[in-house]
Amino acid sequence: xxxxxxxxxxxxxxxxxxxxxxxxxxxxxxxxxxxxxxxxxxxxxxxxxxxxxxxxxxxxxxxxxxxxxxxxxxxxxxxxxxxxxxxxxxxxxxxxxxxxxxxxxxxxxxxxxxxxxxxxxxxxxxxxxxxxxxxxxxxxxxxxx
Numbered sequence: 016x017x018x019x020x021x022x023x024x025x026x027x028x029x030x031x032x033x034x035x036x037x038x039x040x041x042x043x044x045x046x047x048x049x050x051x052x053x054x055x056x057x058x059x060x061x062x063x064x065x066x067x068x069x070x071x072x073x074x075x076x077x078x079x080x081x082x083x084x085x086x087x088x089x090x091x092x093x094x095x096x097x098x099x100x101x102x103x104x105x106x107x108x109x110x111x112x113x114x115x116x117x118x119x120x121x122x123x124x125x126x127x128x129x130x131x132x133x134x135x136x137x138x139x140x141x142x143x144x145x146x147x148x149x150x151x152x153x154x155x156x157x158x159x160x
Contacts, residue, residue, distance in 0.1 A: 017077060018091075021094070035088055043121075044106065044122075045106050058141045062104060062136055068133045076132070085111050095134075
């Protein structure tokens with residue numbers, strides 16, 4: 016399942032979409048809106064994209080993950096629009112026969128998604144300012160281990 020949505024992400028639907036009797040592992044990643052980035056307080060986030068391009072890129076990421084690992088099921092759902100603190104912006108679920116592959120594939124997908132997907136994030140700060148974060152440009156926090 017590859018999906019862009021303006022509605023809250025249904026974590027149970029994402030998880031259930033990758034269940035399979037051949038899978039010994041399911042890894043689920045949920046990216047949420049945090050209150051602080053470095054020492055700046057977040058008020059909200061806004062996500063925008065060009066849907067056709069974004070879906071195509073997410074489909075390419077899924078296909079590439081399937082080439083690298085024995086993926087049985089893969090779902091990538093990204094939220095668009097305004098998100099408040101604590102709301103989920105992205106959900107990724109991967110099922111594979113063994114856990115290491117599921118962990119590696121899931122981490123690779125979220126890392127690549129942030130680098131190449133044409134989905135733009137505007138960080139809105141509590142002081143009234145905002146900043147756009149573009150694909151391939153990690154914020155200061157994301158660049159640190």
